[in-house]
Amino acid sequence: MAGRERNDIEIRDDEEGPGAIVSFPFDAAAVERFREAFPRARWNDDLAAWRIPGTTAMLRTARWLDHELPSAFGLADQRGRDSFSFDPIVSRYLEVADEFVVRTPYSRTVVEELRAVPWAWWNGEDKAWHVPYRSVDELRRRWPVIEAAAERSEPDARRQRRDAAKSAPExxxxxxxxxxxxxxxxxxxxxxxxxxxxxxxxxxxxxxxxxxxxxxxxxxxxxxxxxxxxxxxxxxxxxxxxxxxxxxxxxxxxxxxxxxxxxxxxxxxxxxxxxxxxxxxxxxxxxxxxxxxxxxxxxxx
Known part of the structure; x- marks a missing residue:
């Protein structure tokens, strides 16, 4: 955390409990509005970031930052679109819309990987993960693991592993x-x-x-x-x-x-x-x- 650029905007899961770790460029007025929106948020010197408790902290914080810092997000999303156009992710598990839409068979590995992608969130209505373009680099880095885990979770792949296991000596x-x-x-x-x-x-x-x-x-x-x-x-x-x-x-x-x-x-x-x-x-x-x-x-x- 200490080595990041001062103008970085970052949000990620809190490993110590339900919640989010959030950092954004310092601005006194923005910090005041942030404290009003998240009265339970606490500053952590070791992380140099805000710690927000709650199971929905990631989604609530993402929406707040999206509203507060639209120009920064707009530029980051545009850079993500350009990056994706130059080096697209081609997969049956990925749909390209206003955001990336990731829909796979259930896999704990897929869940863990996507939770680690900044700004990714689960949409229960369409049973898919949504990832904004600004996170394309991290999504691309994790995609080989995500896709491999999804393929292993396909019904046919599970059935083949069960059949192969039954014939093993052990x-x-x-x-x-x-x-x-x-x-x-x-x-x-x-x-x-x-x-x-x-x-x-x-x-x-x-x-x-x-x-x-x-x-x-x-x-x-x-x-x-x-x-x-x-x-x-x-x-x-x-x-x-x-x-x-x-x-x-x-x-x-x-x-x-x-x-x-x-x-x-x-x-x-x-x-x-x-x-x-x-x-x-x-x-x-x-x-x-x-x-x-x-x-x-x-x-x-």
Whole structure:
């Protein structure tokens, strides 16, 4: 952020929570109008930008800036049109209208990539992403990944992968592993039980333990699906778990130091800040994808 040009206009998702990160050329009158329009906005010195909370912050801010800075956007859109004319994106997933319209089969990768494109927004009415011309360079940079993910999500491609997987030698092992993960259970040492209802890190990622059943984990199951437990001298018992929400991850206090060997051996530990950041991004991406799917379903209904 510190190295950007002073006249840049930028808006992007806030990785720390629902909201937007916004920067625009300094103008005292514009800042005053901005504060009136977004009373919950807060200036962040580290980002050198405004942080606006809210699930609709991206769209609301884009509309406000579009109204406040039309000349800057007009020039940027015209440059984008010129760039697209010189180097067009040719794809069955892209329509060219007043904006770019991207319509693909559902793919989490597509959602993540398009959310990272400045000014892109999801239109639930026509079940498509809209991207202004001013964002053509970033859209073009991400397009190979978007198109590849969309093609992988086509029904025929999914069917072919399923058929190919069934003929693979390791198919039964994969099925068994997936079935085990769906049980939402995790082995923990009987002598070092984890705390309940608290965000922890594990060899399966972040989790919240709901209950310790006391049922002993069969040695064969532990060896097959939880290889990290092979050095555990204590008896293992099952703990039932769920994934933490993004809000829970944001509120979790990080450990000062990485997990010790003993903590890794027992299978659970307090997450570090870096582990929490990764988990927050993943949880937020998942929650957004779920919201996009719900919006799309509501539009169809």
């Amino acid at each position: 198919y039964e092992d994969i099925k068994a592993t997936e079935a085990e993960r769906r049980r939402r259970r995790y082995p923990v040492p009987a002598s070092e039980l984890p705390p309940l209802d608290r965000v922890l890190m594990s060899h399966e990622g972040p989790l919240v333990v709901l209950e310790v059943t006391g049922e002993v984990v069969p040695a064969e199951t532990a060896a097959r699906h939880y290889t990290w437990s092979s050095g555990q001298p204590d008896d293992l018992v099952w703990a039932l778990w769920r994934r933490p929400t993004h809000d829970e991850l944001v509120k979790t206090w990080p450990a000062r130091h990485p997990a010790a060997v003993s903590a890794l051996l027992r299978g659970w530990w307090q997450p570090t800040l870096e582990e929490l950041r990764i988990a927050r991004r993943a949880a937020r991406s998942l929650e957004r994808a779920q919201e996009t799917r719900r919006t799309s379903q509501s539009s169809r209904d």
